[in-house]
Amino acid sequence: MHVPDGFIDVPVSVATGVVAAGAVAVSLRGARRELDERTAPLAGLVAAFIFAVQMLNFPVAAGTSGHLLGGALAAILVGPYTGVLCVSVVLLMQGILFADGGLTALGVNITDMAVVTTVVSYAIFRGLVRIxxxxxxxxxxxxxxAALVSVPAAALAFTALYAVGGTTDIPIGNVLTAMVGVHVLIGIGEAAITALTVGAVIAVRPDLVHGARGLSAPLKLRVGGELVDAAPAPAAAPAAARSTRKVWAAGLVTALVLAGFVSFYASANPDGLEKVAADKGIDRKTEPHHTADSPLADYGVRDISDARISGGLAGVIGVGSTVVVGSGIFWAVRRRRTDAGSTGTLVAGGKI
Structure with missing residues (x-):
């Protein structure tokens, strides 16, 4: 659902840019409360994993494909504020390095794909786990x-933005029907990927899943036909002391394999937005991408003729770049939290 330059007019693009900048600023502050010594290194990995899985377009209808948006997955794994930042990092890397999603439309894409999907999915997720x-x-x-609902929600958000700032004169009812219809189908794929990934991490390290914190129930034993609480297990090592290296390494290898090898077998059909844009005429005023001459444009490496090698290498570069940039941002956010906590302790102790 990457919106290219030219779909949305300048005033709405500027307005969404302001909204996106505000959301990122708020998320930077919120992420300081979510990130700790365990999750800070994993947040960059989550961004890289989302980048990798977004390369795996899957067929959803005749001539149409879909791909992961990632807002629900990121919010549940590392928290909603950090989730917004994860998807924003992915969109930034895709726009700059791979000419995917317009640069003047970056505010539209962050608002739609990062903010809307994360807020909607996490609100639904929290509501469900409470009841x-x-x-x-x-x-x-x-x-x-949560993931299933987040995708058509993003389609609705794009339709609303297009109704206000669309550059072509298309009946909005036609756009709404087509966008929501195809993205409900894409949402099923999003939901399956999200649930499988969250379930896999919970099975190995539930303490690393933000959405699973505090959800464990006491073990029950049946005694004399009645269920009673089992004796508590011996105290385990504190969660903070448990290393995340194995999880990080396994996740990085998985992302590299998906982007570097499996992506070659992804569907070549246009995704939901591209198909609707072509069918309805939304793309008549599409503008050339500002980084169309990038050596990695269109997820291939320039001057490498073998499509498998070119696409695989581009995917590996994308995963590596995203994990480095994302990890750097999240470590900086985590460091600011630590520094702020230290300053607060000094002030409380009267040592300043």
């Missing part, structure tokens, strides 16, 4: 539903 039994399975089921 359903508090188990790990609840987290997985809730993540499926």
């Amino acid at each position: 359903l039994p508090r188990t790990r399975r609840t987290v997985t089921v809730s993540s499926f539903v």
